[in-house]
Amino acid sequence: MMSIIPFLADGIDKWIAPVYRWMHSDAAVAVSSFIPADQGAYQLSHEVAGSHNAWILAFAVAMTAGATIAFSVPVGLAMLPKKDHKYMALGVMTGLLGIPFAAFFMTLILSQTGVLLREDVSTDSEASKPFDLPVGDILLNLIPLVLLMVVLAMLLKFFPRQSISGFMAFGQLIRGVTAAALALGIVEYFTGVFSWLFGSWGLAPFIADEEDQFRALEVAGYVGVMLAGAFPMVYAIRTWLEKPLAALGNRVGVSEAGMTGFFAGAANVLALFRVVPLMPARDKVLTISFAVCAGFAIGDYVAFTANFQPNMIGAMLVGKLLGGVVAIGLALWLAVPQAERLAAEDEAAGVRHAADSVDPDAGEFAERV
16 A cells, blocks of 8 residues: 555545545645545645644544555455455444544644654654644635535445445455556565666556665565554463453443454454454444544554644544544444344355354364464
């Protein structure tokens, strides 16, 4: 995804940003709606933002919307079995409805507390400027995002099957484009053939150089390091907290695997996707919906925010987790009934899920987790 940022940024600036500006929202919010903060949106939105306030608001959006669209969707489709794709689509779409709430909560906390934030893209500069955008202006900048979420909600409510199919096709498109960009980038890096043929190379380098020490390969390594702890964390939660989680789950109507999923998703969605096949359909939708807003909150984005905007950690954690709670409520209202109907159809067709199966493969999978 970071390799195609030059083309993506150009397309957003030409086609999407003008719509955001027409609705009195900053172009930086348009950029961050489609690119994750730790995959270039933080730096790119700083370049296009009209003000420091707009940049920080865009950062909040990138940690939710951008992370979901450009990372969680393609990776989830790659990791989850096909029978779970429809539940992932339901969870993601309802989770997107919570994104404006998460962004609003984060920025509202910043505006009310007056903490000082950095004014440039740096890991060591002094924090000198507060986020002081009035509440009315925060809401005004979020209007395009809210409208997008409302459209998704209406599609989900009145055209559920078509919405799921469309969202899955969009995820496959992202996955195909990013895979092709990576393959072409590798060929260019080792051979230089495209620069030789066309005189230049439009994709961004994916390996660190003098200009940028934190490119796609470094981000991938960073994610790998995070996962070195994320997967053992899931194992530890399932092993040592099995009884407390089961007891709590019984009280709120969530399976033990589902309770594990909430904790795992808040750290890293890849850890969540590892346990999704063990859940009943209802919990699959709820945990994925929660992770759209709250995903990476106590994992990747704690590390990223600590490096670039350490004074924003508290607002980030509270805002993302509260947004996740709102997303759960929306999923219970909009998506869970549809998920239960789909699960009944699966059962009638003989499709079994690990959560309600006695298949030994399911048990083996649980042991690996």
